[in-house]
Amino acid sequence: MKSLVVLAPLAGAMLLVSSCSKGEAVKEPVRTFQIGERVNLQPLIYAVFEKQWVTQFGTGPEARTPQNRFFLVRLSVNNNGTSTAFVPNMTLEDDAGGTCAELQDGDGAPHWLGYLRSIKPAGSIEGTVLFDCTPKHYRLKLANEDGKIAYVDLPLSFDTNENTVDVLPKDDTGEKLKHPK
Numbered sequence: 001m002k003s004l005v006v007l008a009p010l011a012g013a014m015l016l017v018s019s020c021s022k023g024e025a026v027k028e029p030v031r032t033f034q035i036g037e038r039v040n041l042q043p044l045i046y047a048v049f050e051k052q053w054v055t056q057f058g059t060g061p062e063a064r065t066p067q068n069r070f071f072l073v074r075l076s077v078n079n080n081g082t083s084t085a086f087v088p089n090m091t092l093e094d095d096a097g098g099t100c101a102e103l104q105d106g107d108g109a110p111h112w113l114g115y116l117r118s119i120k121p122a123g124s125i126e127g128t129v130l131f132d133c134t135p136k137h138y139r140l141k142l143a144n145e146d147g148k149i150a151y152v153d154l155p156l157s158f159d160t161n162e163n164t165v166d167v168l169p170k171d172d173t174g175e176k177l178k179h180p181k
Contacts, residue, residue: 032139032151039152041144043081044119048152049074053135057108064108066132071100072109073140073154076126079119086145087117090129092138093151100133 033039039046054070056063071092079085092100106112106128113127135158139151 028148030149030151032153034153037152039142039150041142041148041150043079043085044087044142044144045078045080046142046150046152047076048140048154049076051154053158068132068134070109071131071133071135071138072128073131074111074126074128076124077117077119078124079121082121084121085119087113087119087125088143088145089115090143091141092131092133092154093141094136094138100131100138103130103132106130 031039033048035048035050037047039048051074052072054066054072056065057070058064073090077087090102094100102115104115106114109128109130111127113125113129117125119125135156137156138154140154141149141151143149
């Protein structure tokens with residue numbers, strides 16, 4: 001009987017310790033990276049290279065215009081895992097907590113990555129993701145399939161030399177080729 005009195009509190013303490021360590025995961029802080037830094041969200045590794053605000057794609061009657069302004073973000077994603085990985089869609093978040101979702105239609109966007117993206121093991125993709133939003137300071141929200149997230153800071157800036165992206169290819173002399181009829 002004395003051994004039961006001694007063992008009961010010990011068994012209770014062991015159950016309490018084991019339930020806390022298994023049931024409650026330690027939350028990692030969400031990090032914010034700068035353009036050019038590697039963002040490791042295993043198995044995906046992201047790198048954002050540049051951003052650009054665009055008023056339209058193309059010219060004339062075939063031009064595609066946004067509701068607000070197109071925002072292109074050029075990045076690469078590597079799959080460091082052993083199986084095919086799916087790249088979750090991205091979101092922009094402003095300083096007030098507002099969000100802007102990635103567009104499903106990249107018609108006219110140069111090197112558009114597409115909306116549904118998968119990467120084979122040890123593979124990578126590079127291109128642009130497209131948003132239609134009001135120009136302001138944003139953070140690009142990146143994720144992996146498990147829901148782990150990180151942000152890339154995208155300060156507001158405009159390049160006055162480039163406000164449209166040509167969708168027509170150019171020939172060897174740099175002249176735009178005409179649309180095929």
